[in-house]
Amino acid sequence: MRALKNFFDFPLNAEMLDSTVKPYDPGAMALKYLGIIKDGIKADANQVEAVREGTIAYCKQVDDPETLKRDLVGIEEMWPELRERFMKSASLTQLVLDYFLNSRYMLRYLWLTGRLQFAAALAIKDGRMIPVAGGTFFEPIPKSDGAWLVVTREPVHIARRQTDYCCQTLLRNAKSIFEVGAGMLPAYSDLYDYPLGENGQWLVACDSNPNALGYATSLLGTDSMKNLTYICGDAREVATRPEYAKKMDIARLTGFLSYFPTLEQKMDVMQKVSGTLVSGGMIIVDQWTMGPSLARSGGTTLWPSGPSNPAPLVPSANPEVAIDEMEQIAKVLGLKCVYLIDQCNGNPKCLTQVKAVPKCVMFLLGNDVSEDMFDSVW
Numbered sequence: 001m002r003a004l005k006n007f008f009d010f011p012l013n014a015e016m017l018d019s020t021v022k023p024y025d026p027g028a029m030a031l032k033y034l035g036i037i038k039d040g041i042k043a044d045a046n047q048v049e050a051v052r053e054g055t056i057a058y059c060k061q062v063d064d065p066e067t068l069k070r071d072l073v074g075i076e077e078m079w080p081e082l083r084e085r086f087m088k089s090a091s092l093t094q095l096v097l098d099y100f101l102n103s104r105y106m107l108r109y110l111w112l113t114g115r116l117q118f119a120a121a122l123a124i125k126d127g128r129m130i131p132v133a134g135g136t137f138f139e140p141i142p143k144s145d146g147a148w149l150v151v152t153r154e155p156v157h158i159a160r161r162q163t164d165y166c167c168q169t170l171l172r173n174a175k176s177i178f179e180v181g182a183g184m185l186p187a188y189s190d191l192y193d194y195p196l197g198e199n200g201q202w203l204v205a206c207d208s209n210p211n212a213l214g215y216a217t218s219l220l221g222t223d224s225m226k227n228l229t230y231i232c233g234d235a236r237e238v239a240t241r242p243e244y245a246k247k248m249d250i251a252r253l254t255g256f257l258s259y260f261p262t263l264e265q266k267m268d269v270m271q272k273v274s275g276t277l278v279s280g281g282m283i284i285v286d287q288w289t290m291g292p293s294l295a296r297s298g299g300t301t302l303w304p305s306g307p308s309n310p311a312p313l314v315p316s317a318n319p320e321v322a323i324d325e326m327e328q329i330a331k332v333l334g335l336k337c338v339y340l341i342d343q344c345n346g347n348p349k350c351l352t353q354v355k356a357v358p359k360c361v362m363f364l365l366g367n368d369v370s371e372d373m374f375d376s377v378w
Helices: 011-017 025-040 045-060 063-090 090-099 106-114 120-125 148-153 157-166 169-172 212-220 235-238 264-272 291-300 319-333
Strands: 178-179 202-207 228-232 248-253 277-288 336-341 361-366
Touching: 045 063, 045 090, 045 106, 045 157, 063 090, 090 106, 090 157, 090 178, 106 120, 120 157, 148 319, 157 291, 178 235, 202 212, 235 264, 248 264, 264 277, 264 336, 277 319, 319 361
Parallel strands: 178 202, 178 248, 202 228, 248 277
Antiparallel strands: 277 361, 336 361
């Protein structure tokens, strides 16, 4: 699951970004902002104020005085919460200063995620977002707006925040967890006030990216990772190691299974991972579904493009297909299967449920599982 080396070399990417975003190297970009965190650099008031002033300056380029008036009111209403968030995160502040001052949407997106309103913020995947003015109307994001970078470049990672949030209770109550496709462990971060390394949990994390351990250590710090075993390797092999057999309360695979194109391959992964579970253990897993955002993003970043990107994302055609596959897998494993479609179904505060195509289905497999084990996503 390697990223494309030269994202900005693809003609379709250049057309979509419309020269709005200056080319960058994703790896170098990650290291830059992780370095800010690792070095303990603090945001200062001048930097934070520059975010506010820069966004206002961009908004003033609109021709409609009424639109500008609403935008300015919206910025001022959000700013106390946003200022506090920026002051706590020099890396986020610098990221916005570097890439997102030319946007009428990014501050609203950050405000929504800061309030854990991921269901609403997720609409950015489909190229729509509430502007800084606020309200409930999702405007199409123009290509000239800096938020278009998020639309094209981060189609899956944003959505994973939903899958991270809706299983917080399950994760915190587990004594041992096998985390597949762990990355920088976003579910166990300060965003959720997760007590990583403080509650005696044994967490075995696995990722195929050889740089993943270094990234996670830089982000979380060695103290937080004292009860963490992080392995850079193939999760299918790691899951079959004797030291992990029947040891885990939870095995979690989010943003992972949809990289395997056939039911047989998915079955193989799930059978091997299920071998890590204790009696009564459970599997948390998702499957992505094909919507306009994944179809568009797939043409630029997710589909195979040769030897440098051999493992594309292969979403299901629709939620029904994903559910049918998982029920077949659960039957072979002898486990009960329950699910949530897009994680905010039935949620009266979810602004995108009736507007957006479902993006993924979240499953819980175990002997005694139910839908109410998931946390609500507001």
